[in-house]
Amino acid sequence: MKIASAASTDPNPHRAATKAHGMLVEKLGGPPQLMLVHSSCAYDNEALVGQLRTLAPGVPLQGGTSCLGVITESGFQSRDGLGVGILGVLDPEGGYGVGIAESEDDPQSAARSALDQALAEADRPGELPGVVVTTSYPGHEEFTIGAIEDYLGANVPIIGGTSADNDMSGQWQQFGNDSVRRQAISVATLFPSGEIGYSFHSGYEPTRHRGRATRAEGRILYEIDGRPAARVYNEWTEGLIAELLPEGGNLVPTTAFTPLGNPVGQVGDIPYFRLSYPVEVLAGEALLLYTDVRKGCDLVLMTGTHDSLATRAGRVAAAAVDAAPFRVDEIRGALVLFCAGCMLAIRDRMEEVVKNLRPALGHAPFLTAFTLGEQGCFIGGENRHGNLMIAVLVFGPLRVE
Amino acid sequence: MDTSEELREALLNLEDARKREAHQRRMAEALLAGLRVLVLTEDVGELFGKLFDVMREPLEFEAAFVLTANGEGTLRPVASSVPLFADTVWRPRAMLERVIGGQPVAVFDTQLVEEWSSQPPPVRQAVRSALHFSIHTAERKALFVCTHSHRAHFSRDHVLLARRFSMLATQALQKLESEAKLADLQERLDTEAKLATLNRKLVESEKKLARARKMEAVGLLAGGVAHDLNNILSGIVSYPELLLMEEDLPPAYREAIETIRESGLRAAAVVEDLLTVARGAASSREILNLNRIVRQSLISPEYQSLMLSYPTATVRCDLDSDLLNIRASEVHVGKALINLVANAAEAVCDRTEGAIVISTENRYVDRPLRGYDEVRVGEFAVLRVSDNGRGISDQDLERIFEPFYARKAMGRSGTGLGLTVVWNTMQDHDGYVDVTTDDHGTTFALYFPVTREAAADGSVKIPLEDYRGAGQTVLVVDDLEDQRKLASVMLRRLGYTPDAVASGEEAVEYVSKRPVDLVLLDMIMDPGINGRQTYERMIEIRPGQKAVIASGFSQTDDVKAAQKMGAGRYLKKPYTLEKLGQAVREELAK
Numbered sequence: 001m002k003i004a005s006a007a008s009t010d011p012n013p014h015r016a017a018t019k020a021h022g023m024l025v026e027k028l029g030g031p032p033q034l035m036l037v038h039s040s041c042a043y044d045n046e047a048l049v050g051q052l053r054t055l056a057p058g059v060p061l062q063g064g065t066s067c068l069g070v071i072t073e074s075g076f077q078s079r080d081g082l083g084v085g086i087l088g089v090l091d092p093e094g095g096y097g098v099g100i101a102e103s104e105d106d107p108q109s110a111a112r113s114a115l116d117q118a119l120a121e122a123d124r125p126g127e128l129p130g131v132v133v134t135t136s137y138p139g140h141e142e143f144t145i146g147a148i149e150d151y152l153g154a155n156v157p158i159i160g161g162t163s164a165d166n167d168m169s170g171q172w173q174q175f176g177n178d179s180v181r182r183q184a185i186s187v188a189t190l191f192p193s194g195e196i197g198y199s200f201h202s203g204y205e206p207t208r209h210r211g212r213a214t215r216a217e218g219r220i221l222y223e224i225d226g227r228p229a230a231r232v233y234n235e236w237t238e239g240l241i242a243e244l245l246p247e248g249g250n251l252v253p254t255t256a257f258t259p260l261g262n263p264v265g266q267v268g269d270i271p272y273f274r275l276s277y278p279v280e281v282l283a284g285e286a287l288l289l290y291t292d293v294r295k296g297c298d299l300v301l302m303t304g305t306h307d308s309l310a311t312r313a314g315r316v317a318a319a320a321v322d323a324a325p326f327r328v329d330e331i332r333g334a335l336v337l338f339c340a341g342c343m344l345a346i347r348d349r350m351e352e353v354v355k356n357l358r359p360a361l362g363h364a365p366f367l368t369a370f371t372l373g374e375q376g377c378f379i380g381g382e383n384r385h386g387n388l389m390i391a392v393l394v395f396g397p398l399r400v401e
Numbered sequence: 402m403d404t405s406e407e408l409r410e411a412l413l414n415l416e417d418a419r420k421r422e423a424h425q426r427r428m429a430e431a432l433l434a435g436l437r438v439l440v441l442t443e444d445v446g447e448l449f450g451k452l453f454d455v456m457r458e459p460l461e462f463e464a465a466f467v468l469t470a471n472g473e474g475t476l477r478p479v480a481s482s483v484p485l486f487a488d489t490v491w492r493p494r495a496m497l498e499r500v501i502g503g504q505p506v507a508v509f510d511t512q513l514v515e516e517w518s519s520q521p522p523p524v525r526q527a528v529r530s531a532l533h534f535s536i537h538t539a540e541r542k543a544l545f546v547c548t549h550s551h552r553a554h555f556s557r558d559h560v561l562l563a564r565r566f567s568m569l570a571t572q573a574l575q576k577l578e579s580e581a582k583l584a585d586l587q588e589r590l591d592t593e594a595k596l597a598t599l600n601r602k603l604v605e606s607e608k609k610l611a612r613a614r615k616m617e618a619v620g621l622l623a624g625g626v627a628h629d630l631n632n633i634l635s636g637i638v639s640y641p642e643l644l645l646m647e648e649d650l651p652p653a654y655r656e657a658i659e660t661i662r663e664s665g666l667r668a669a670a671v672v673e674d675l676l677t678v679a680r681g682a683a684s685s686r687e688i689l690n691l692n693r694i695v696r697q698s699l700i701s702p703e704y705q706s707l708m709l710s711y712p713t714a715t716v717r718c719d720l721d722s723d724l725l726n727i728r729a730s731e732v733h734v735g736k737a738l739i740n741l742v743a744n745a746a747e748a749v750c751d752r753t754e755g756a757i758v759i760s761t762e763n764r765y766v767d768r769p770l771r772g773y774d775e776v777r778v779g780e781f782a783v784l785r786v787s788d789n790g791r792g793i794s795d796q797d798l799e800r801i802f803e804p805f806y807a808r809k810a811m812g813r814s815g816t817g818l819g820l821t822v823v824w825n826t827m828q829d830h831d832g833y834v835d836v837t838t839d840d841h842g843t844t845f846a847l848y849f850p851v852t853r854e855a856a857a858d859g860s861v862k863i864p865l866e867d868y869r870g871a872g873q874t875v876l877v878v879d880d881l882e883d884q885r886k887l888a889s890v891m892l893r894r895l896g897y898t899p900d901a902v903a904s905g906e907e908a909v910e911y912v913s914k915r916p917v918d919l920v921l922l923d924m925i926m927d928p929g930i931n932g933r934q935t936y937e938r939m940i941e942i943r944p945g946q947k948a949v950i951a952s953g954f955s956q957t958d959d960v961k962a963a964q965k966m967g968a969g970r971y972l973k974k975p976y977t978l979e980k981l982g983q984a985v986r987e988e989l990a991k
Contacts, residue, residue, distance in 0.1 A: 119513075123495060124495075124496070125513040125514065126496075126508050126509065126510045126511065126512070126513030126514035126517075127496060127506055127507065127508055127509070127514070128506075128507035128508065128509045128553075128555065128556070128557070128560065130557065130560075151509075151553070152509050152553055153509055153530075153553030153554065153555070153556055154553075154556075155556030155557055155558060156556065156557060157557060193504075201410070203410070270412050315410060319410075319414055319417070322414065322417075322418065323417065323421065325561075398564075
């Protein structure tokens with residue numbers, strides 16, 4: 001198994017695709033068996049993906065849009081909001097396939113359809129993949145995860161991200177082989193010949209502010225402890241969003257350092273949280289989150305810092321390696337899904353993020369996409385969708401310990 | 402980084418590590434249990450049954466079975482935890498090919514997989530998910546299949562455990578096979594080594610046998626010739642003695658007759674050497690000192706003649722003054738020494754300063770010396786003859802003691818029996834020969850067992866009166882007329898009353914009619930019965946019949962058998978008047 005990354009910030013989608021693909025093939029020494037592609041929505045991605053498919057016909061292609069650009073081991077690949085990155089996997093002994101399906105009103109059926117396509121392309125129908133990589137669009141990630149688990153079983157690791165645009169205007173796109181969609185679920189089923197490791201961390205810590213969702217529906221949190229959610233949140237954050245009350249407005253990236261946490265598990269005595277990013281104040285002082293929120297669930301105000309966001313990616317990557325059955329110097333490559341909100345909050349410190357990721361990943365090739373939600377597998381084995389998270393998937397050799 | 406956040410992450414990671422460690426330990430325990438079964442269970446049927454038991458919990462299967470190739474491109478169960486799968490046939494497609502190739506495969510929906518969807522309805526209904534992995538060795542390929550009635554039952558953890566078990570089990574079985582193969586190989590190597598040793602010994606034995614046969618052939622030839630020669634020589638040795646007894650014999654004749662007698666005795670000694678080569682039999686032995694033999698040999702006519710032939714060779718002696726005695730035949734050992742010196746002289750003949758060293762020493766061998774011959778433990782008087790010649794090649798060294806080999810291979814002069822005489826002499830003396838050789842020369846070492854007995858100071862002439870007879874009757878039994886005549890003349894001269902017959906049968910008839918005081922019995926007579934048979938029949942008629950055995954051959958089993966029956970001394974032909982007189986007198990005195 002050999003993995004390489006390549007990127008381009010050429011404004012022309014054809015040239016960007018051609019440059020990135022050329023670089024990738026050169027690094028790999030041959031055409032890959034899988035391409036994970038993330039590009040900014042400022043590109044004409046149909047042209048970009050089309051060019052890649054022309055250059056690499058038949059090679060499974062999966063991915064979506066990434067906020068402003070991508071990161072590779074070479075650095076932050078973004079220029080004027082443009083940047084495309086490819087993580088190529090050369091693994092003739094493995095099996096790889098991609099599927100994509102419009103979600104419409106039935107995300108579960110879409111997920112199953114996408115999985116069937118992917119398994120068929122991998123020539124492994126009915127077989128449990130080593131990992132499923134997903135790209136979805138904001139709004140139905142939990143359904144997607146549930147659908148995948150229903151289909152494959154609860155213990156298949158799912159690593160993915162919610163496709164993002166550059167300005168939260170809804171320009172996100174999902175890629176699946178020849179298709180570029182706006183409301184689709186794209187999945188890649190991976191049967192690597194080697195081993196994998198993964199990690200999914202928030203990196204935020206809980207504060208003393210806690211409450212319960214007393215009224216919620218989908219991603220709208222109306223009330224906390226019987227009071228308007230935005231008002232309670234504003235109190236917990238000591239007036240962070242006071243200017244937007246009561247009319248409402250966009251909270252990105254204002255709330256990036258103070259998300260809401262929902263305890264989803266406990267390791268020993270230590271709870272771990274799925275984060276919910278408050279992205280908008282709605283009428284009636286409700287909060288729009290980028291995750292579903294259920295009535296009755298516990299909520300905790302989480303807090304993070306610029307420094308913690310800048311160093312967190314490296315620590316999550318290190319945790320993924322710790323969990324993997326191979327050493328850091330054996331890593332072949334990695335996929336990192338990094339919260340776009342966090343990226344925007346520490347945009348000027350992206351090189352610091354790269355600097356932390358490189359040694360944590362053994363200086364192996366990697367691709368980081370900036371997403372509006374992250375899907376990953378927690379320590380306890382639970383697949384979850386969260387905000388302001390970092391999901392890391394590392395590839396390594398087969399080993400018997 | 403925020404300190405509390407770092408601490409929190411560290412705690413989470415620690416807990417995670419603890420959790421993973423516990424998981425790994427469970428996996429390791431499961432693997433160990435499985436491996437233990439694999440390694441310790443010899444019976445295949447029992448093995449898989451035990452494997453099902455130990456792997457059921459960690460792999461969380463409801464049922465399991467094991468497939469092996471049946472040689473027709475299909476797989477069939479060889480073991481199953483439930484009867485459901487017993488008669489199934491599996492045609493490997495992509496999924497099973499991967500499993501055969503070593504990849505564990507979890508199937509979350511058997512209905513989507515060709516191998517499963519082609520199974521009979523009861524199987525399809527009972528199994529919704531499955532886990533497959535292989536246990537491979539170089540010689541055996543087995544597929545382990547775990548099944549469950551729930552769809553998507555098997556997870557990545559099961560796959561990981563299966564992969565590890567597959568790899569470890571394969572390694573363990575391959576190691577066992579390798580060890581078994583290694584053991585087989587070692588056994589084969591050992592067997593081959595033993596065979597090689599046996600073959601080598603066989604070759605050596607065959608060589609020895611060939612040498613023995615060659616010697617035997619030479620012996621038969623030499624023995625026959627020697628027997629005849631001895632009979633001829635008897636006249637040359639004995640008649641001069643009779644003539645020399647005439648008191649009025651002219652001095653000029655006396656000297657000539659004595660010369661004839663001495664020549665006859667030397668000729669008899671040569672024939673005796675030939676017999677030694679031929680029969681490997683010991684000649685008469687006496688207590689001797691090798692130093693004396695060396696000194697005697699160095700003044701012998703043979704040595705003088707030899708040195709004249711090799712004027713560039715010099716001989717130096719280095720004799721151990723405290724050398725222990727040996728029990729030996731002086732003639733034979735002297736002959737062996739002369740032969741070795743002749744051998745050495747020829748080896749140095751092309752050297753401007755050919756040096757030959759004759760040395761003696763006492764040697765106690767406390768552990769066997771593995772040289773040319775294996776010298777066993779004991780006390781030895783060692784006689785060495787060394788030269789600074791060109792050495793002997795390995796090929797020649799192997800055969801130099803064979804009759805006539807040395808002369809052909811090495812261009813030696815002489816009879817071709819020189820080294821054979823050396824070898825046989827040492828055999829007769831229960832001694833050993835060692836040869837060391839290289840480009841700078843050769844050393845022959847003769848190991849003689851020592852004796853603590855004192856050596857005789859030399860022969861003492863016994864007066865005729867001491868062994869003269871008193872008219873007793875002696876029957877001479879010999880198939881050769883001249884032998885009968887010679888013996889009769891000598892016996893008459895000694896004061897006995899001889900009569901003679903030409904065969905054993907005649908002798909038996911003779912004694913059956915009239916008694917005789919002593920029978921002088923030849924051992925080998927042709928045709929008719931031999932000396933032993935003759936004596937055997939005689940004592941049936943005349944129990945206690947006194948007899949002296951005379952023979953041209955060395956003391957044989959027949960001689961010993963006759964002596965055991967009561968016959969007296971063995972008298973080796975040619976015998977002197979003195980020896981005949983002593984033997985007859987001694988026997989009659991019993």
